[in-house]
Amino acid sequence: MSFNDLERGTFTQPSLALNASAQTDEERHYKRTVQEVSRKVFQINASVGNIRQQVGQLNTSRDTSRLRQDIQNKMESTRELVKTTTAELKALSDFQQTNPNKRRARRLEQQKLTADFHRVVEQFQNIQRVSAEVTREFVDRARHAVHLQTDDMLAEGMDHEESTPLLANQQQQQQQRRVELSVLDNDIEYNEALINERESEINEIEQGIVELNEIFRDLGTIVTEQQSLLDNIETNVQSVGNNAARASEQLSSANEYQRRANKTKFCILLFLIIFVVVLVLIAIS
Template sequence: MSSPPFSTSSAFENAITLEEQPIYQDVPEFNDINNEISNQLLDINNNLSNLNKNLNYLEDQITKSTDMVKKSTSGQNNSITKYQNNSLNLITKLMELFKKLSLESKKLNELNTDELNKSQLFVKEKLSVNIRRSLEEFNSLQSFFTSLEKKLNVINTNELLISDGTMNGEQQSQNQQQQLQQEQQQISIEYEPINAEELEYQRNLIEQRERDIVNISEGITELNEIFHDLSSLVTSQGEIIDNIESNIYSTLHDTRSANKHIVKADKYHRNQRRLCFWLLIICMVILLFILLVIFA
């Protein structure tokens, strides 16, 4: 007769199996934040694409007008102004979108990672990567826009210098011929205010571009600081997650090791019980044999 098998091993193995199964977590706010960030990123990327196209068109117009400083037509000026204003409006809009995105990103990073399953953690990491890429692209495009603005300022400055030189030359010629050609003097007097208007317009354009460059630089600096803080928070949380994961694997390894020891001890105890059982049978047989000899 044998004793019933010891069930500690199978029960412990079942416990390990249950432990390895992912625990379902319901985090409805994660899905809401995920949808909001995804929609905002879609809007941002569409605007980034439009900004890139506008800047390329603007660069083409600037390149065409670079060799035509003295002969810049109104059509070319209108095209440059059009793409310049469009680009500036898109940059301003993108700054506002990124600020809104930073609020949602902060909510995402403040979620308790212990309550997220593996799929949600993967989505969270993917969103962070996409946000970082979009911000890097925006920084690159605004730097491109700033360089084009500076190039336009150089062109306008050259126009100012040429216009100033033309006005000074005409003024000297006017003084020399004032007594000889009164009609030409009248034409020059009518022409001078037009040049002065153009000069003032060009100066205002240069000053406005300088202000735009400063405003964009300040806005980008602010955005970079916001997302730098968020990135530090993500890195800190990532280290915590890594530590938790390391501890989980360490605990799982120790648990499995303990399970092996328990299984080994269980086998040893079962062998010992079998040995005791057979020794008892042998002793009983010997005792029975002795009794038969004595009473025979």
Template sequence: MSFDRLNSLEAQPTTMRRDEDPQYRDDPGFDHLAETLSDQLFTLTSNISRLSNQIALLGTKRDTERVRERVHNLLEETRAGFKDVGEGIKKVQTWEDVNPSQKWTQQKLSSEFKATLDEFQTVQRRALEKQRASAAAARTAVEDGEQPLIDTDVQLQEQQLEEQHRMANQGEVDFQESLIIERETEIRNIEQSVGELNELFRDVAHIVTEQGGQLDIISENVQNVTQDTRGANVELRSASRYQKNARNRACCLFVILAVILLIIVLAIVLG
């Protein structure tokens, strides 16, 4: 290589030579998306921890309307977060022309997403069990309080007094009924969310499985290229040896011819 050519190569920007190698190619879009998803997964993990603490209070003496409101809000916020992250995971998993570092990021994000989603589904099921138990207990209490007394002459006066007391507590009964309806609605929401997030989990797993098959094909192609390269290298070495031997034989022949020629010249001169 000439000195001018060497200077020309050294004068080229480093980024240009790095861009020519896919392994070092910069991709701000991919990096920004991966960083955003990582931050969102961290937030979801924090929500799950807070949600688990609040669900543990359901059905205890510390169970209040405020606790149930926090559980509801955290469930809604975390569900929406998982749906957004799931779409982002799908996008990052189907990113084209990824280098080895980006492939590792894809696998890391996918593993973290599936682990975090599985944890949230477990917490949702625990909330579902608590809500069902609470709704069943409230329904039983209301139904027991509304059972009619036996209509007999002896108990007629007691029945009238009980009816007045029941009318006085009708507002409380209506309130309990509204709570039951609210809890049953929350139960349906949780059941629907569990199903939707299970579908999202399967979608991501399917994409990862498909990519795994593509990676196997790429790996097989790389192995085939490596084997072909090794075979070509062996053939080149053999050809080099043959060429070297041919040069050696040519040199020997040349020396022999030179000796013969020298002998002939000497014979002529001496003769």
């Protein structure tokens, strides 16, 4: 490095270039994260719409075990998507920007993303509640049916115990009753299996709702932090504006003082010139 380089200040250029490159990389990373969050919010919204359509088919002629399994799979994948999106929203607040205007623009952008995300997560939670309620209605009806079937079986059993020696046709009727009781017993077992399956679905949905409640608390913290940062930015901008105004006033005062000082110096110099001229004239005469 030569003295001329130092004198011209060219040695600072590489560091400035590195800073500009780092800022560019940071900006690209920030934009990619914003785009990824926006994409996932859109994806969650589409998934919720699909789940809502399928939940509307529950307890209808289209209700099948395959449909319910598909709903459960989509709910689980959507919950995972919600979790990763929440983490990426938190990461956005780690991006720092020294420029107050750009920093404020980023915070406003993050606030909008958070609001959109909060809305779709709330819709997702609501459709989970609807699914749990529909499934709970099925369980209640199935339990009622099981109780009725159990009562019928008990009544048939009591009739069988109280019966007297039977004739051939009566024995045939009794055999038919045994077949009917066997079918009824199978129906009870099937309904009980369905009840257990549906209760398992309800438990899983309710666990997902609890997880979303925790995410809502995280979102509340994110919103509070974003608002606090925006308030600080506004305060800093206002402070900078006030400082600039005071600096302008001080510069104006300094300029006025300088102008007056120059005027005073001019008057003194003019007086000295006149005084010297008078002295010279007196000496000549």
